[in-house]
Amino acid sequence: MVQQESLLEVIGKVDKFPYVPDSNYYSLIAHDEITQIGYITKSIAHHFAEELALKVDHEARTVTIDPGLDTLEKRESVFADMANRFRKIPEFDIAVNKGWRNELYTIYNPSQVPYLKVERAFSILMGVITYGIHLNGYVPAEKSNNGKLKLWVQRRSATKQTYPGMLDNTVAGGLGYPHGLWETVVKECYEEGGLPPAFVEPRAKPTGVLLYIYQQQGEGSIAQPEVEYIYDLPFDDETSVVPKPVDGEAESFVLMDVQEILLKIMQGEFKPNCSLVVVDFLIRNGHITPESEPNYAEIVSRTHRRMPFPTR
Amino acid sequence: MVQQESLLEVIGKVDKFPYVPDSNYYSLIAHDEITQIGYITKSIAHHFAEELALKVDHEARTVTIDPGLDTLEKRESVFADMANRFRKIPEFDIAVNKGWRNELYTIYNPSQVPYLKVERAFSILMGVITYGIHLNGYVPAEKSNNGKLKLWVQRRSATKQTYPGMLDNTVAGGLGYPHGLWETVVKECYEEGGLPPAFVEPRAKPTGVLLYIYQQQGEGSIAQPEVEYIYDLPFDDETSVVPKPVDGEAESFVLMDVQEILLKIMQGEFKPNCSLVVVDFLIRNGHITPESEPNYAEIVSRTHRRMPFPTR
Numbered sequence: 001m002v003q004q005e006s007l008l009e010v011i012g013k014v015d016k017f018p019y020v021p022d023s024n025y026y027s028l029i030a031h032d033e034i035t036q037i038g039y040i041t042k043s044i045a046h047h048f049a050e051e052l053a054l055k056v057d058h059e060a061r062t063v064t065i066d067p068g069l070d071t072l073e074k075r076e077s078v079f080a081d082m083a084n085r086f087r088k089i090p091e092f093d094i095a096v097n098k099g100w101r102n103e104l105y106t107i108y109n110p111s112q113v114p115y116l117k118v119e120r121a122f123s124i125l126m127g128v129i130t131y132g133i134h135l136n137g138y139v140p141a142e143k144s145n146n147g148k149l150k151l152w153v154q155r156r157s158a159t160k161q162t163y164p165g166m167l168d169n170t171v172a173g174g175l176g177y178p179h180g181l182w183e184t185v186v187k188e189c190y191e192e193g194g195l196p197p198a199f200v201e202p203r204a205k206p207t208g209v210l211l212y213i214y215q216q217q218g219e220g221s222i223a224q225p226e227v228e229y230i231y232d233l234p235f236d237d238e239t240s241v242v243p244k245p246v247d248g249e250a251e252s253f254v255l256m257d258v259q260e261i262l263l264k265i266m267q268g269e270f271k272p273n274c275s276l277v278v279v280d281f282l283i284r285n286g287h288i289t290p291e292s293e294p295n296y297a298e299i300v301s302r303t304h305r306r307m308p309f310p311t312r
Numbered sequence: 313m314v315q316q317e318s319l320l321e322v323i324g325k326v327d328k329f330p331y332v333p334d335s336n337y338y339s340l341i342a343h344d345e346i347t348q349i350g351y352i353t354k355s356i357a358h359h360f361a362e363e364l365a366l367k368v369d370h371e372a373r374t375v376t377i378d379p380g381l382d383t384l385e386k387r388e389s390v391f392a393d394m395a396n397r398f399r400k401i402p403e404f405d406i407a408v409n410k411g412w413r414n415e416l417y418t419i420y421n422p423s424q425v426p427y428l429k430v431e432r433a434f435s436i437l438m439g440v441i442t443y444g445i446h447l448n449g450y451v452p453a454e455k456s457n458n459g460k461l462k463l464w465v466q467r468r469s470a471t472k473q474t475y476p477g478m479l480d481n482t483v484a485g486g487l488g489y490p491h492g493l494w495e496t497v498v499k500e501c502y503e504e505g506g507l508p509p510a511f512v513e514p515r516a517k518p519t520g521v522l523l524y525i526y527q528q529q530g531e532g533s534i535a536q537p538e539v540e541y542i543y544d545l546p547f548d549d550e551t552s553v554v555p556k557p558v559d560g561e562a563e564s565f566v567l568m569d570v571q572e573i574l575l576k577i578m579q580g581e582f583k584p585n586c587s588l589v590v591v592d593f594l595i596r597n598g599h600i601t602p603e604s605e606p607n608y609a610e611i612v613s614r615t616h617r618r619m620p621f622p623t624r
Contacts, residue, residue, distance in 0.1 A: 019618070112606055181602050205598030209609050227609055229602055284596050286517030290493050290541050294424055297521050297539055297623045304616035306331070311609045 004266040007279055007288075008295040008302075014272045015302045017213035017223050024221060026056070028126055029064040030109050031075070037109055037309050038127035039213075039223035047089070053078045075116045083122035096121045099161070104177040105130055111310040117177050127223040130174060131312055133184050134277040135204065135231040137170035137193070139255065143237050149287065150255040151278065152235070152243055153264075154193070156271065157251045163271040167264060170233070170243060170253070171195070172274065175312075181206075185231050192250055193243035195233075204233040207284065210276055211305045225307055230277060258287045276303050316578040319591055319600075320607040320614075326584045327614045329525035329535050336533060338368070340438055341376040342421050343387070349421055349621050350439035351525075351535035359401070365390045387428045395434035408433045411473065416489040417442055423622040429489050439535040442486060443624055445496050446589045447516065447543040449482035449505070451567065455549050461599065462567040463590065464547070464555055465576075466505070468583065469563045475583040479576060482545070482555060482565070483507070484586065487624075493518075497543050504562055505555035507545075516545040519596065522588055523617045537619055542589060570599045588615050 017039070026045040028038035040048065040063050048063050049056040055064045069075045087097040099121035107128045109115035123130060137152035144150050154168040173188035175181065185204060189195040207230050214224040235241060243253040256264070262282070265275045280303055282288040283296070290296045329351070338357040340350035352360065352375050360375050361368040367376045381387045399409040411433035419440045421427035435442060449464035456462050466480040485500035487493065497516060501507040519542050526536040547553060555565040568576070574594070577587045592615055594600040595608070602608040 111610065206601045207596050207598060209602065209612050211609060211613050284519050286519060286544075289518045290521065297523060297619075298423065300521050301523050301616050301618040304613050305618065306613040307609075 002267045005268065007293060008299055010265055010275050011299055011302050014214055014276055015212035015305055016215040025223065026061040026063050029062050030115065031065040031067050031069045033064055033067060035109055035310065037107055040127050041220060041222055044125050051082060072114065079116060079118045083119045086122060086125065095124060106177050108312050109310045112312065120174065120176065124222060124224065129225040129227055129307060129309055129311060131227050132172060132174045133181060133188065133229050133231060134169045135171040135185060135189065135233055136277065136281045137233045137235060137243060139235045139238050145238055148257045150257050151261055152253050153256050153261065154253050155251045157248055160249065167270045169274045169277050181229050191247045193253065194246040195243055199241055200233060204231045207232045208280065210280060210303050211307055212276065212303060213305060214273065225309065226273065227311060228277065230280060232281065258282060314579045317580065319605060320611055322577055322587050323611055323614050326526055326588055327524035327617055328527040337535065338373040338375050341374050342427065343377040343379050343381045345376055345379060347421055347622065349419055352439050353532060353534055356437050363394060384426065391428060391430045395431045398434060398437065407436060418489050420624050421622045424624065432486065432488065436534060436536065441537040441539055441619060441621055441623060443539050444484060444486045445493060445500065445541045445543060446481045447483040447497060447501065447545055448589065448593045449545045449547060449555060451547045451550050457550055460569045462569050463573055464565050465568050465573065466565050467563045469560055472561065479582045481586045481589050493541050503559045505565065506558040507555055511553055512545060516543050519544045520592065522592060522615050523619055524588065524615060525617060526585065537621065538585065539623060540589065542592065544593065570594060
């Protein structure tokens with residue numbers, strides 16, 4: 001028999017970073033020497049200690065950006081150089097060099113104000129918030145063939161670098177500079193799922209945001225704070241428009257009803273953070289209820305964690 | 313001109329209790345001498361210090377329930393007696409004596425396991441979680457007279473003890489022993505809004521839960537952790553069924569569109585925690601978007617605060 005986890009256990013593996021961080025973590029502090037913008041592991045802090053632009057205090061467990069880096073331009077120049085040098089450090093070959101995307105992620109400080117743009121792969125080492133969009137494509141109960149609500153579930157390509165072959169939300173993508181949220185939704189719907197803007201734009205709508213802090217498995221235990229903006233997209237029926245793979249990120253798409261999808265979540269077939277997106281959808285739509293789910297309130301608060309950093 | 317606050321300011325007045333409590337607060341600890349179940353103010357802790365069943369440590373700022381109170385029955389007997397005696401303390405005449413409801417609220421520890429039932433008015437002094445239900449009655453855009461989504465807004469009776477005359481959600485109520493959530497929804501819909509079970513039961517559905525810690529104004533500054541289960545109830549049109557006052561809690565009900573309701577929230581016309589319920593509804597339904605609301609992510613996380621206590 002396949003092992004099953006409770007929904008709270010599934011969510012605990014995503015919002016895994018401790019609420020009171022242990023001594024393995026250093027705070028990444030902005031050049032104002034006050035505002036925390038990330039969590040850095042001890043081992044990465046030791047690498048950062050060799051950087052002129054960063055002041056590492058092993059006693060206070062802080063990594064502080066040089067107060068002299070007081071403009072966006074200065075910071076971006078220094079961090080672009082740093083990211084490129086880290087590509088050549090063997091320890092970071094997989095994460096930074098092989099993971100290199102030529103895609104810039106924006107860090108905010110204060111909230112809503114761009115503070116620094118860095119290569120996506122390097123931002124992971126900094127333990128800063130990354131942003132993305134996830135979209136739930138669904139056929140409402142009254143429009144499905146058997147009267148049951150169904151979701152369009154993506155199977156990830158077997159050749160993807162991360163979580164190959166696992167189940168995923170209909171469409172998802174990181175928020176790279178200079179793209180806006182809505183633009184990213186429309187773009188990813190087309191690139192990942194072949195859904196044309198003329199179909200998506202009048203139907204998709206924002207329905208919330210999930211916030212959690214992931215902690216990588218294994219020795220590194222890197223902290224990954226993530227903020228995922230959620231969109232829902234109702235389909236008119238099961239057949240007239242369907243998602244299909246375009247850019248190779250997705251291998252296939254399949255319609256699943258609620259029971260099927262919950263089972264696959266509890267059996268660990270979903271990419272972990274995508275489980276949260278589905279659970280949130282099912283809570284908002286009354287398919288997971290305070291009566292059916294004993295950890296209802298805990299699940300809802302764990303998927304909307306308050307970030308200790310400024311946000312977008 | 314009427315002063316307007318941002319939505320984040322409105323929410324900050326409800327989720328007002330500091331995330332790192334100051335020295336005005338003592339932790340209420342269960343009889344296991346480990347688990348925190350509430351926050352008590354210093355001034356109330358001084359009153360509790362005279363109780364045999366409570367051990368107050370002013371150094372550690374803890375109020376611990378006597379380890380001897382190791383059954384539900386023992387605890388309830390002791391706290392029922394205590395609540396009755398507090399009715400006679402002049403300082404608590406308004407809160408406990410005048411606020412007395414003959415309604416028992418349940419405290420849980422561990423999560424999902426009833427630990428203690430106490431009179432609603434007295435539970436406020438203990439700074440424990442109180443639970444309730446709030447329901448958004450609405451006419452969907454496609455069924456309203458002018459094609460705009462509208463919500464049924466309640467005006468509270470001018471004679472209510474708390475927040476008289478202010479705007480409120482369609483229906484709301486505390487979760488008193490021994491009533492379940494769904495039972496309370498159906499009961500309050502009828503008692504407060506005259507909506508019959510035959511209308512409510514097939515239409516209402518649970519859509520989430522809000523969690524926040526309120527801090528009373530003024531000298532007392534009592535902490536009030538609240539968990540409010542949210543239900544949505546779509547109406548078929550504007551006229552065939554409408555809520556109307558029954559038990560005198562509500563003075564009237566009026567349909568408002570999104571612009572009107574947001575304005576009244578920002579102008580402070582809503583009972584504060586009811587603003588959060590409406591904002592959550594508007595976020596889930598795409599009427600407040602990450603583009604329209606600069607503090608979108610912060611608002612969502614502040615309205616789903618992780619409780620430092622076991623929950624229902």
